[in-house]
Structures are given as structure tokens and as C-alpha cells.
Amino acid sequence: TWASGAMRWSGSPTDMATQRPGFPARLAPTVSASTPASSALRGRQPAVPPKPPVPSTPSMASDAVRARMVQKLAAQGISDARVLRAMGAVERHRFVDSALVNQAYEDTSLPIGLGQTISKPSVVARMIELLLAAPALTGKPQDRLGRVLEIGTGCGYQAAVLNHVATEVYSIERLRGLHERARTNLRHFRLATVHLMFGDGMVGYAKGAPYAGIIAAAGGEAVPEAWIEQLAVGGRIVAPTHSAKGGQALVVIDKTARGLERLILEAVHFVPLKSGVA
Ligand code: SAH
Secondary structure, eight states, X not given: OOOOGGGOOOSXXXXXXXXXXXXXXXXXXXXXXXXXXXXXXXXXXXXXOOXXXXXXXXXXXXXXXXXXXXXXXXXXXXXXXXXXXXXXXXXXXXGSOGGGGGGTXXXXXXXXXXXXXXXXXXXXXXXXXXXXTOGXXXXXXXXXXXXXXXXXXXXXXXXXXXXXXXXXXXXXXXXHHHHHHHHHHHHTTOOXXXXXXXXXXXXXXXXXXXXXXXXXXXXXXSOOHHHHHTEEEEEEEEEEEEOTTSSEEEEEEEEETTEXXXXXXXXXXXXXXOOSOO
């Protein structure tokens, strides 16, 4: 595990507040009220001298574990600098429940409520790396992708990562509770180029089309026709789909001037793509 030394903590969020004023402290507004810097004590002489500052500042603690996560992604074969930069920039711990914050930078999927999960970092990185290898970006390793459509906003984490590599992100979620949750999570980052929509992503989002890239975070029987229609020429779809063997596999579809090119890659495990809203 990545926790060590001054950064180690365990137990309930309450324990966390008293034992470890590290980076998750900012997620729990009550924490600051017990520190000498709290507004209640401001202007008064504290009875006991303030504690020496903790060795690492809150954001430094999360920066260090995130940097380690990025090193591991690189060691696992993610080589696109744009992806590694984006994964290093987005604070994943802000998207998970406070009780799960100590696992935020482990390579694992985590529950986000309503039976859904945030994908593991290595899968997010892998899929975005594939997306950036779209025909239109061939030979342009520095460039951003144009408009991207994400199906399955979930907690909003992947949308925030996509925002670093694309000019515009449209993300659609069919569960109202998660759509609202993503809105709350993303408010902190003030991302003017991320657009969250509540609706059924099986029909895509025609108003934002054509898309340079379409990425799905939920797996269906096949890639819906609407996504292919809404994809720009030179664009790419990356989606988990049911495989012939019964599980799921990542599918890449490129729209080229000559037509569609389809590639089936490794096995994956995503929540199901469902139609309608709830
Ligand atoms: N990218 C997300 C992962 C969320 S899990 C993240 O970073 O957290 C996949 C999400 O897809 C779930 O929230 C699920 O409700 C949603 N989903 C499934 N079918 C959908 C559909 N037809 N339209 C929109 N969202 C869908």
C-alpha cells in the first residue's frame, strides 16, 4: 500500500480527522474546526502553543501518492505523455467516498453508489491512450483531441481526466443520483469545457456531434449505431462490448474515409450499459 510514515491512517473518517490532517482533511469540513487555525480561535492567544506543522502539506501528500500511481501506470506500459500528465493532474481522491479515500490511488475500481463503480486507473489510462491514437491524431503526439463524448459519467472522474486531453467533453449519465453527484464533485474544479448531461447515452448526444472521440464506461451487446453516426471522420470509439466468448472485451472502431475499421482488444469488466434513465 502507498500509505507510509506520516501519511498512514486507518479507521473511520472520524479517526482520520483526529489522527491524520493529511489531504483527505479537505474533504471533511469539520476537521479544520479542531485545529489551532480555526476561526473560533483566531485573534485569541491559544492556551497551548500550536502544534508544529505536519511534515507534508495536504496537497503535497496527495501529489506524492498520485505521482507514484503515474509511475506504476508508466511501468505497466502507458506511454502517451498526455495521458500520464492528465492522470497525474486529476485528484482521484476527490471523487470517492471519504471512507475509501485511502484506496483512491490504488489500481482498483471502487463503489460510487447505486451499484456502480469508478473504473481502475489503469483501465481509464489505457482507454484514453487508445482514444488519443485516433486516426486524426496520428503523428501528432502533442495535440489535444477535439470534442469527446463519454457515456457513463459516474462520479465524474474520467470526465475530469478527459478534460486534460480534449478540447471539450460531453458526458452523459442515465442515473440521476450519479449525474448530480458528478456535478457536485466537478464543481470544485470549475471546468468550463466539461458538459454533464442526464439522459440515455445509448442514443449518444446529437447536439455535440460530430465527436473526435467516443468513450464508454459501461458495456453493452454491441456499439450502438448512434455512436457511429455521431463520430467524426478520423475519430475513434473505445468501448467495452460483449465478446463472443461470453465476457466483455474492449472494442476500438475507427471512422476513416474508407469506412469503419474495427479492432477487438483485451478482456475487461465493466458495469452493464442499460437503456432508459432512472
Ligand atoms: N466514468 C465513470 C465510470 C462510471 S461506471 C467514472 O469515472 O466514475 C459507468 C456508468 O455508466 C454508471 O454510472 C452507469 O449508470 C452508466 N450508464 C450505463 N448505461 C448508460 C447509458 N445508457 N447512458 C448513460 N450512462 C449509462
